[in-house]
Amino acid sequence: MKIVVCIKQVPDTKGGVKFNPDGTLDRGAMLTIMNPDDKAGLEAALRLKDQYDAEVTVVTMGLPKAEEVLREAMAMGADKGVLVTDRVLGGADTWATSTTLAGAIRNLDYDLIITGRQAIDGDTAQVGPQISEHLNIPVISYAQDIKIEGDSVIVERQYEDRYHVVKAKMPCLITALSELNEPRYMTPGGIFDAYKQEITVWGRADLKDVDDANLGLKGSPTKIAKASDKVRKGAGEKVTLDPDESVSYIVDKLKVKHVI
C-alpha cells in the first residue's frame, strides 16, 4: 500500500507573526512547526505503515526552508519526501495550492492520500477536499479513526454531536483531525538518517496536467484586502456583584451594545 501525506510548515504561534507588503505571511521570517492536523495525518499513515507495511511519502509545498518539515516527517518514520518549491507558486491561495499539490501527486503512485483537516495559519479546511476533486477521487473529511479493509478504508468521520462511519474504495483522500491520535516523537537516529536521505525537489515544470493560470498569486481567486496581527485587547471591565445584580448588569450591557 502506498500512502501520500500532505504536510505544511506553518508559523509557530509561540513566535510572532510577520507579513509581506502584499498581506501574505512572511514565512521565511517566522518560527515554524509542522501543522498539527497534518502531523496527526502523518501519524495515522505511520500507524498504517506499522500495521500493513505501507510506504509513506510526504509532500509539501513551500519555500526551500519547508524541507525541514519533510526531514522531521522522515525522522518520525516517513519513507520519502517531496518538496514542491518554485517562485511562481508563491502567494497561492487554497485553489492554487490544491492545483499545485494535485499536479505533484499525479506523478506519484498512491492508494491513499491523507491531509490535515486545516492549517493553523489559513484555517480554511479547503485544500484536502480540493485535491480530491482535482484527482477525481472520493474524500472523507474530519477523520477520527481510520481502518483498512481489503481495498477499502473505513473511517469514523467526526460530525458535531455524533460520528459517521464511512466506507470508501481506495484510492481516496482522507482529511485528519489533530484529535485523531497522539503523534509519535522523532528518534535521535531517525533524525540523522533523515538528513542522509535524498529529498525530491520539484518545480513548476514537474507538475503534471496543471495550467499556469491556476498557480501562484496570479492564479489565486482569493484577494487579500488587508491582513493584520491580532489586536491586543484591553484588560476589560471587572465588577463584583451578587448573582442577581450581575445578571441584570450583563443584560443591560448587552442591550446597550444591541446584542439583545
Added chain:
Amino acid sequence: MDFTLSKEHEMARALFKEFAEKEVKPLAQEVDETEVFPRETVEKMAKLGFLGIPVPKEYGGQGCDPLTYAMCVEELSKVCGTTGVIVSAHTSLCCDPIMTYGTEEQKQKYLIPLAKGEKLGAFGLTEPGAGTDAQGQQTKAVLDGDEWVLNGSKCFITNGKEADVYVIFAITGTVEKRGRMTKEISAFIVEKGTPGFTFGTKEKKMGIRGSSTYELIFTDCRIPKDNLLGQQGKGFGIAMHTLDGGRIGIASQALGLAEGALETTIQYVKERKQFGRTIGAFQNTQFQLADMATKVQAAQLLVYKAAMAKATQKVYSVEAAMAKLYAAEVAMEVTTKAVQLHGGYGYIREYDVERMMRDAKITEIYEGTSEVQRMVISGSLLK
C-alpha cells in the same frame, strides 16, 4: 572554527527539549519530593532510543555521536536532574565500557538490550573506603573453575536497585609495579538476580532524589568466567577510561541544571515586582543575569568541545575533566544565584530553583570530584 550546530543536531535538540518539557518537567517536583524512581519516563525514553544514543545501530543503538548524547542529558537536566543522571549513568558508565571492551558475545547479550532500553545499566566502582582513591578497593573476585566468585560491597551506586546489568570492579590479585606490590583490578558484568548479589540501604540524598542510589552487596556471588569485561588486570584502566566519558555526561547534566535555573530566573525577574517595578529592572539583577549567562555559555562550549573530542580523539581526559570541573562549578554558582534572585520564594520547595540548587551540588562530587578534575588537568600540564 564554526560554532554553529548542524541541522541534525538542532533537530535532535528540539526533540529532546520537546520530550523534556512534555514528559519530564511535569513530574520533576514529584520525583524529587517522593524520591520515587521515574520508571514510566525511563520506559518512554527507551522506546525513543534515548538509552542508546551513542551506541551503533548494529547493537541496538541510535548510532549518533557523543554530542547528540550530551545534548540529550543537557535538555533532560534542564527540567529534571534525576532524569539526566539516569540516562548518563546508564549510557556512559554501563553501555560505553561494554561497547568499548566487551567481546562480541557480551555485546550481543548485554549491549543490545541496554541500548534498546529493555534493560537498565549501572556501574560499581566506589566503596565505603574507596572514593577518590579507587585503588583502595576491597571487593575481591576469585576464579573458581568456570566461575568468578565475588565478595565485597559497592556504595553510592546510581540506578542501584533499578538496573539489570552492572559493570563491577574487583581485585583479582596483586602485581608488582615499579618494585611495589599493587592490587590487580578487573572489571566484570554482573546481572541482577545473580545469587549472592543483594542490595543494602537506599541512600537519602540532598538532590537527584528520584535516582535510585543503593549499596550493592556481593556474598559468594558466582558469575560465569566469560563475564570478565576486558582483560584480567586491566580494570583500573577500564574504570578511568569509562569515567572520562562519564564526566562528559555529568558535565552535560551540570550544564542543563545551570541553563534550567537561568531560564527560570529570567522568567521570574520579569514578573516579580518590588518597589513598583519588576526586579529585572534593577541593575543588580541585570548584572547577575549577565554573569550567569556568560558562564553558562562558556560551560556549554567546554562541554560540547569535550563531546566532540570523544568522537574524534582516542584520549580526551583533559577535555572531559575541564568540561566537568567548569560546568559543575557553574551549575552550583548559577543555581545559587538563581535562588538568591528568587529571594524567599527561592528557598521554598514549590519553586524549581530550590531543587536545582540541591541537584547541582552532586555534579561537583560524583564521577570525580572537582579536586580530582584539577589533578587530571594539572597532571597533563606538568608531565
